[in-house]
Amino acid sequence: MAADSAFGVALVGLWHESAQAGGAVGFAAAAPRAEIARAAVPLVDSLRQGRALGVAADQARRLVGAAVLRPGQGTRSRTGTLELLMVEPALTGCGLGSQLLGELLTAARDRGLQRVDVAFAQDERGQRFFEKAGFTVWGRRPHWQQGPDGDRDELIMGVQL
């Protein structure tokens, strides 16, 4: 899937839907689409310019899943950060998220990365999901993210490729 403007529009739609469903995608459920679109623009630019790695899943030409990983620079050039991973809320639990993550980690390894981290608002199901993919907990930032019921810790997990 090319990182063109059509992809950008589809990505914002999926991202907005994921946020509305309460997913750990960096935005509150009530975040306006325009706010998410502002975050999507530099992400799609990075994908287009090869500064980020991405994988996507479509169903009947509709974007239903996406994952983006940003390799580090300089002394961090052998590590990377998973910036976004989301599956259309109606399609979760069918293995798509694991498949996207696996493909992205393979692409990261092929690019020479040795370690990848991810940070998200602490959530047991999310933690279990990443543990199944080989990630372990590396740390925690207290009260780092705002949640519907107050501030939440951010969990940092990582995997060696």
Ligand SMILES: CC(C)(COP(=O)(O)OP(=O)(O)OC[C@H]1O[C@@H](n2cnc3c(N)ncnc32)[C@H](O)[C@@H]1OP(=O)(O)O)[C@@H](O)C(=O)NCCC(=O)NCCS
């Ligand atoms: C996390 C996510 C990508 C998993 O995709 P998926 O296609 O459902 O994943 P799989 O079917 O391969 O695996 C299912 C596991 O995913 C996790 N999961 C499912 N729904 C989830 C949700 N809403 N939030 C967090 N984790 C979830 C659970 O560990 C689940 O296992 P369980 O049913 O035994 O609890 C997807 O749920 C999602 O988009 N969540 C919102 C965004 C998010 O939390 N991204 C991860 C942080 S970057």
